[in-house]
Amino acid sequence: MKQYIIRRLLQMIPTMxxxxxxxxxxxxxxxxxYITAQANPNMTKEKAEELRHIYGYDKPEYQxxxxxxGNMLQGNMGDSLQHKAPVTKVISTYVWNSFIIAFVSLILSWVIAVFTGIFSAKFQYSLFDRIVTLVVFLCMSLPSFFIGLLFIKLFALDWKLFPVAGxxxxxxxxxxxxxxxxVANHMFLPTLVLxxxxxxxxxxxxxxxxxxxxxxxxxRTARAKGLKERTVIFKHALRNALLPAITLLGFELPALFGGAIxxxxxxxxPGIGQVYLGSINMRDYPFMLGFMIFxxxxxLLGNLLSDVLYGLADPRIRLK
Incomplete structure (x- = not known):
């Protein structure tokens, strides 16, 4: 296992x-x-060229x-032009705000999905299965901004149970x-939608x-031996049913820190997703590049985690 992880980490270098x-x-x-994105009509052409020279935009792309x-190898992602602060500081400031709602949503969604998926499969084509299927496709088809605005209208404006935003x-x-x-009161609605x-x-x-x-x-053999149905489902069946979902778990790692724009x-x-959207509009390339590398x-670490979890969930899988 240790050799496999080390080899995979080394393979990440050319990939990165x-x-x-x-x-x-x-x-x-x-x-x-960034100069043109500010769209300052009072800025002269000479001043714009001077700023491009300061920011290094006048150099060839390869240089x-x-x-x-080279700066990235030294752990320096540069300075955010929009926030006038190091990129690492900007990321560390806002990324944990996104992590809070993403982590809580991850725990809730997996717990709900596991039990709902198990009982929907066990009672296939039953009334419960049909209701779950309807609700699932309804949630998947409606856009997130529509559900968010609807919940703000109902829970915040009409019933005044939760804050509108912030x-x-x-x-x-x-x-x-x-x-x-x-904070928990404010994060309830976005967490619910997510x-x-x-x-x-x-x-x-x-x-x-x-x-x-x-x-x-x-x-069928486990049931023929007289094992309890709960043991058959949660001990024998669920472990193998988790394998396809483990792949999704690997992609949840960047989603935890990527923010829901x-x-x-x-x-x-005030999450990192909204900050990243603002950096695109302002052409804040140092932050955009640093965040994308992050x-x-x-x-890559999420994919490695998925492969390791495969081996833990199914002993028949050997990491070579």
Missing amino acids: IGISIIVFAISAMVPGD RYFIWA MTTAGSTATGWDYIKD TMMSTGGLTRYFRTGMLEVIRQDYI ILERVFAW LSVLT
Whole structure:
């Protein structure tokens, strides 16, 4: 196992080099830069050229890439032009706001999807299965911004149960447990919407996996031995039904830190997704590149995590 992990980590090096080249090349092909994005009519052409020289935009693309890649190897992602701060500081400031709602949503969606998928497969074509299928496809088909605005209308404006938007109450100086309750109150609606959007696909994965597993010979053998149905389902069937979903779990790692751009904009949640969207509009290339590399590393680590979990979930799989 240790040798496999080390080998996979070494294989990530050329992969990251290729990703960095592609990401930088795409950003270089985008028309405009931070100077033109500000659209200041009072800025003279000479002043614009001076700023481009300061930011290094007057250098050839290949030279800019090697400068940027060299700084990345030293752990320096550069300075965000929009926030006037190091990219690492900007990411660490906002990424945990997105992580909070993404992590809670991940836990809730997996717990709901596991039990819902299991019982939908066990009672296939029953009334419960039909209702679950209807709700799942309804959640998957409706756009997140529509559900978010609908919940704001119902829960925040009409019934006044939760705040409309934001992460904390405006002007609040609460600390300790009061601050935690205030944040939890504000994050309820975005977490609920994100959970609904995530649970649908997971439920279908678990239902399909369970339907395939419970028809296997070893499941019939386990039942013939007189094992309790709960033992057959949760100990023997569920373990093999988890294998397809483990692949999705690997992709959840970058999603935890990537932010939900649309939901963060709808609920005015100060997450990293909204900051990244603003960096695109402002052509803040240092932050865009640094954040994309950050997500790329998380994606590769997520794939490695999935492969390791495969071996833990099914001893028949050998990591070579």
